Amino acid sequence: MKMIRYARFGPPEVLEMVEAPQPHAGPGQIRISVEAAGINPHDWRSRRGQFERVRPLDLPAGVGQDAAGVVDEIGPGVHSVSIGDEVFGRGTSTYAEYAVLSSWAPKPDTLTFAQAAGYPSVSETALRVLDEIDVPPGGTLLVSGAAGGVGSAVVQIAIDRSIDVIGIAGAQNQEYLHALGARATTYGTGWVDRARALGPVDAALDLSGSGVLPGLLELVGDRHRVITIADLESAMLGIRFSGVGGDMTIALNTTVDLIRRGVLSIPISQTYPLSDAARAHEDSEAGHTRGRRVIDIRRETAPT
Structure with a gap:
């Protein structure tokens, strides 16, 4: 079978497509013929070697966690499943x-394989950090990186829980956040003042790792009410990093219930072969x- 792997840590160019033996399902596992794979920051952070101190990796290594x-x-x-069932989930x-x-879990009939591959890690992360930050109904949550995969899920699930959301994202994504039901502002000089002008906040989530933690802390006023999933230097500010759990x-x-x-609904921004x-x-x-960005396994293109 064809697969992507890397034999050393480094830039994207270390990724190579190779022929490899098919894996086999062990106890409590299933194997799928992959139609699409979701692309997560975890994938390229692993490729860079950022997790080596906590989770050493044997090289060469494959890439990716999410698939449908x-x-x-x-x-x-x-x-719980049969041969031929259409599913989406997390693996290796x-x-x-x-x-x-x-x-x-069973793939919802309303989703294509490419769409379904975009959900597993982002929806799990969104559900987890929302439970951890624990904003009550009627409260206000500030979200940095609100237009990305996890951000899109956080905004929609929070609003379903009657939480008011202020989202920070690029200028090109302001209308997108408004359409999801959030108030929104942009990054750049003066972003803290612009966010403050939208009203007081009870808690904040950093989903992008863009160096915004000091500003979020200033807006919230309590380091215990700020969580990041992206800034590996958060411990220096006494802010919780949520990675697994x-x-x-x-x-x-x-996720299936929320979709149904x-x-x-998490859009796909781009697919790749x-x-x-x-x-x-x-x-x-x-x-x-x-x-989300997604790899369409069955899409045929000329070799790179």
Whole structure:
């Protein structure tokens, strides 16, 4: 099978498409024929070697956690799916024609495979950080990086919970945030004053890691009411970094319910062929995403 891997840490160019043996489902796992794989910041941060101090990685290594596809192998102890079922979920080395998933849920019929591949990690993260920040109904949450994948989910789920949202995003995404139901302002000089003018806030989430933590702390006034998922230097300010901890299976089933109720819809900003994984990472690292970027495994293009 074709898959993307890297043999050393570094820039996007270290990614290569290779022929590799198909993986097999172990106990409590399933294998899918991958139709699409979601692109997450975790993917390129791992490729850079940013997690080596806490989770050393054996190289060469595959890339990707999120995927959607068709079940074609079922591991021991799994009874909830059948061969041929369409699912989406989280696994390992998902930038590939076949991947093993450890958490999954039925793909909603209203979603394409590409759309479904964009949900697992972002919806789990959004649900987790909203529970951790614990803003009550009627409260106001400030969200930096509000137009990205996690941000889009946070805004929609928060509003469904009757939480008022102020979103910070690029100028090109202001109308998008308004359409989701958030008040919005831009980054750049004076962003703290612009956010303050929109009203007092009870808590803040940093989803982009754009150096905004001091400003968020100034606006909230309590370091315990600020959480980041992106700024690895947060400990210097005494601000909590939320990286893991949610139950992925519960999050996926909650996501299915939110989608079916019409609460949650995450757009795809761009799709890439498997052979273009390096460019996908380059674009993801540049930021300014509206919604999700996805690798379409079945899309045929000329080799890079």
